Amino acid sequence: MRFAETGFNLEVDLTRGNIEREATDPKLTALYLGGLGTNAKILWDRVPPEVEPFSPDNLLIFSTGLLVGTPAVGCNRTIVSTFSPQTLLMAYSMMGGFWAPELKYAGYDKLIIHGKSPDLVYLWINNDKVEIRDASHLQGKGATETAELIRQELKEPKAQVASIGLAGENRVYFASIEQGRSSASRGGIGAVMGDKGLKAIAVRGTNDVNIARPDEFIELCNEALEYIKVRRENPIPGVMPILAGLGSPQEMAIHDEKWHTENFAWGNSRHRRKGFWNEEIEKQWTDTMENYRTRLISCHNCPMKCGATISIPGFPTYMMKCFSKLTYAMAAMSDLEFGLRIAQSATEYGMDGFTAPQVMAFALELYEAGILTDKDMPGMPSDNEGRFYWLLDKIVRREGIGDVLANGTYWAAKEIGNGAEEYAHNNIKKHEQLPLKLGMLNPIYFLMYSTGEKINITQIEGNFPQAPFATREEREEFVKDWIQVPDEKFKKWFLDWELRGENSIPYYPTVEATCEIVDWQEKMHYIDDATGMCAGLSSFPLKPPYHIHNLPTLISAATGMDLDESGLTQIAKRIRNLVRAVNIRRGMRRKDEKPPEDHWKKRFPELETKLLDEYYKFKGWNEQGIPTRESLHELGLDYVSEDFLQRGILTDVEGSPSEKASTEK
Amino acid sequence: MKGEKKKRIIKIIKIDVDKCTGCRACELICSAFHAAPRYSSNNPARSRIRVIHEPLRDIYIPVYAGDYAAAECTARDKYTIDGKEYEECAFCRASCPSREIFKEPDSGLPLKCDMCESDPPLIEPMCVQWCLDDALTYEEREEEGEEEEKIEEIEIGLESLANKHGWQKIMDIVARMSKKG
Ligand code: SF4
C-alpha cells in the first residue's frame, strides 16, 4: 500500500484522445517527494529543451503535493508545471482551494496532459471513470461561469473544476487557470491549457488516502492547529498587520492599506504616493470592502480564510484573495471600488492579477509618451478607468494592439519598438513583478529576486524578517520563541541587524549570512511545493506552524519514509537543482539573473557581483549559475551532468575528472 | 431497562452557518477519526458531516448525518434562502435510498453521526475541535428522559442492506461466506 500518495498518475493524450492510469515508482517519491519535485523530474525526462511552450509535446502537469488530501492542516496545493510562453522557462504556478485534494481522492497524484485537442474539450475525472468531453458550448465563457455550467451538466455539485476563460483560450501570455477561490496565475500556464484545447478539468473523488503512522501523524496535525491558535492570539509586534499573522497576506480582512498604497508603486509601477492614505480614503475603501465582501473563505482543511466572496450589485459574484485586491486599482490610479469591479471581469477572463494590470498601465504610458498613438488605439475612451476596460477587452480578444499586448510587456515592447523597451521596466526573466520600487539595495532580496526559479517574489518571501526591527529589545523579544530557525546563528544575524550604521543594508547581513538566509527561505519553499503545503502556513510568514524541525516527522509519519532534517534538506536541494537544471538546459544563465534595473535606487555593482559569486559557490553552481558535476553527483543527479556534458553546457575541464561519467555512458 | 426514568446527557452541536468558511476540515477529521484503525485513512466522502456549499450563492451549511431511512419519504422539504430555491431534500439529514449523501462510498452502508463516541470520551467531538472558526460549537445538557434501546450500528447496516437486496439474498451470502471461512 502507498501512504499519503495514491501511487498513480493519470496520463491524457489530447491528440489521440488516449487516457491511461500509470503506476508510479516509489523510488521517485523517496528522491523527489511529489508535487514540484516529481513534476520537475517528468519535465526533465520527457520535454527536451527544443520543445516550444505551444507545442503538442509540451506537457501540462497538474500535481497534488505529497501530503495533500491527508489531515495535514493547510496542505491543499495543486502544483501546475509546464513551460511558459512568456519566459520560455519552466513555470510552476500553484493554487490552493479544493482541486488537488479531490484529485487525490479520485485516486491520482498527478494529471499529465500531452498533445493538443483539435476542438475545445473538457476532462471529467470521476474516480476511475475519465472522459474527454466536448466543450464547444463553453467557448468564450468565463472561468467561473464554466465551472458552474459543468457542475450543472454533470449533475455533480461536488465536482471541483479548474478552468480557463477567454484569455486562456486565446493564449494570452498571462492567462491564469481559475478554480473558484483560487487560481494558478503566474507564468501564462492558462495559455498552455488553452493551446491544448482544454477548457476545464472537473474532478470528483471518493477514495481513501492512507496514513502510515496514524497516531504520530494526527498528533503533529493537532499541534499545528494549536500553534495556529496561539499565533492568532499573538500577532507579531512591530511589523505591519499583514505580516504579523499567518496565512497569505490577509488582504480580504484587513482594511488598513497605508503600507501598500504608500510603499508600492502606482501606474506602470512608477509613482510612490506618500501621504495618500488619509481618513477619508480609509473610510471610503473600508466601506467598499464591507459592502461587497460577503464572506471570508478558506481553502481545503485550513482555518486561515485568506479569500473572500465578492458580490457587487449588478455583477456576477466572484472570489478573490491576496493582493489582486489592489493591483488593478493602483495600476489605473483609481480606487478600490474600480479595482474590485474590473477584477470581476478579469477573473472571468482568467488573467494574472499581477501582470494584466501592469500591461495595461504600460500601454497607457506608451500612449502618453506618443509611442502608441490614436491609430493604435482606435475608439479608446478618454478616462483612465474606461481605458482599462477597453484594453482588457482588446487584450483578451487579441484584437488590434491587444494582440501585441497579450504577450506581456517584454515581448510587446520588442514588437512596438521605438523606445518602448524602456517602459517594460519591471520584469525579471521577461515576467512582470510586484510594483515595488525601493531605495537601498537589500542583499537578501537581491539574491531572491535574481536567482528565484519561481520568478515571482511574493512566492519566495520567507521566514526571516523583511527588515530589521528598530531596537535591540524588540529584536530580543522576537528571537525568544523563534523556534523555526534551522540554526542559532540566524538569531544572531537578526539580533545584530540594525536600521542604520555599520550593521545595516546593503552590507549587513554579510554576504556569507545573506547566502545562508536566502538558502533557508528558499529551502522551505521547495519543501512546501513538493508536499503541497500552503506557503501561508509554512515558508511564507514569520513564525509559522510548520518548519524544518517538524516537517521531516510530518512527512515521515504520513508516508512511512525514513526522513530527518538532513534527509529532507538533501531532497529539497535535489529538487532545487533539478528545477535549475531544467532551466539551464533551456538557456538560462547568469546574465538573466538580475532584479528589475530600477527596483532599488541605490545599487552596488561590486557588492552585487560578490553576492552572486558567493551564492553560486554556496549552492554548488559555477560562475554561470550552472550546477557543477560534483554537486550534481552528490545529489544523485548524474543523469543531469551527463546531459550537460553531452550538450556542452558543462565541460570536462570545469568539472572534476570526467572518466567516471564517460565510462557510465 | 426500558421505560425507566433516567438522567441522560444531551449532546448538542451548535451550527452557526455565518461563521463557516467552507474549509471542510470537519469532513476530513470526521472521516479520519472513524477510520479503522483510527486516523489510518481519511476520505470526506465517508464523513458524517457534510458542508453543503454553493460558494457563488454564499451558502455554507454543515449538515450532520441523521438516521437511516429505509425508504424515500413522501413528505419532502424544499428551502428558499435569500430568494434562492434549493433542491428538494437539500438539507435533510437522513441517509436515504434516494441519494448518495451519508453512505459509505464503496458499500453504500449508511453513515450516522455518533458524536464521536469513544472510550475514553473526547472533550469535544472532533469536527468541533477542528473548526477553529466556531461555526461548530459543543454543549452538553442533562435531561431526564426515557432510555431508548440502542440499536447497534451493525444492525442498522444490515437493515439497510436488506432493504436494498432483500433478506433472502443476504442470508444466502452470509451462509456462503461462513462456509468459506
Ligand atoms: S493559509 Fe490561506 S491561502 Fe493558505 S491554505 Fe489557508 S486559506 Fe488557503
Ligand code: SF4
Ligand atoms: S470546519 Fe467549521 S468552518 Fe470549516 S467547513 Fe466545517 S463547519 Fe465550516
Ligand code: SF4
Ligand atoms: S460529531 Fe464526530 S461523528 Fe459526528 S460529524 Fe462530528 S466528527 Fe463526525
